[in-house]
Amino acid sequence: MDNLTKTRQNFSPFTILRKSLSTTFKLVCVLAGMMTLAGWSMVQSNDLKKAAWLIGTWANKSSRGIIYESWSSLNDQAYSGKSYTIRQQDTILFETIQLVMTKDGLDYIPTVQGMNGGMPVRFTSTTVTDTQLIFENPTHDFPQVIRYTLIHPDSLVAEISGITGGQQQKQTFPMKRMK
Known part of the structure; x- marks a missing residue:
């Protein structure tokens, strides 16, 4: 050619x-x-x-003292939270929490003092709206579900639930935003 x-x-x-x-x-x-x-x-x-309404400090007064949950933004991929109680003059840290974006969605990762060998436990989001966050981990002993519901800009309800000992259990924490 x-x-x-x-x-x-x-x-x-x-x-x-x-x-x-x-x-x-x-x-x-x-x-x-x-x-x-x-x-x-x-x-x-x-x-x-959508979870930005969580940022700030929230309080729940109970017979055991005042339970606080405080959230801040770490960056555009994560929020950091901590839950603690003030009883008389003592501050007792209960848990630290990471709210992190992953390839699968939004994950809620608490590390609770004295639980799970001090290791974090991952809960995956099943619902993320402008007024509600639901995270689930069906393999965790308790809770299996963690839910935050915004009632008003100054109030929310945090709830943990699941099955323990063959019985459905639920704990509810109504919280007010601190000024």
């Missing part, structure tokens, strides 16, 4: 169309992948933004 024939084959309408379609297909695949990742990132980030 001489050079003129090779040149004609490379510039034939069918060759140009085939190469053009191949390039277009690759470009569409790359763009679709980028849009999927961007969409995932926006949805994930949006879940954390």
Whole structure:
């Protein structure tokens, strides 16, 4: 085959169309992948933004003292929380909490003093709205469900529930935002 024939084959309408379609297909695949990742990132980030009402300090007065839960933003992927009780003049730290964006959604990761060998336990979000956060871990002994419900901008209800000893258990903590 001489050079003129090779040149004609490379510039034939069918060759140009085939190469053009191949390039277009690759470009569409790359763009679709980028849009999927961007969409995932926006949805994930949006879940954390929906939980922004949690930020601040909340209090529940009980016979055992005042229970506080305090939340702050670490960055655009995580919030940090801590739960503690003030009884008389003593502050007793009960747990530290991380609210973290993962590839699977929003995870609630508490580390409770004296429980689980001091290791964190992961709960995965099942509901994330502007007024409710629900996290579940069906394999944990208790609780299996952690729920926060915003009642008003200054009040929420925190609830832990699950089955322990074959019985359904639930503990509810109505909390007020501290000024």
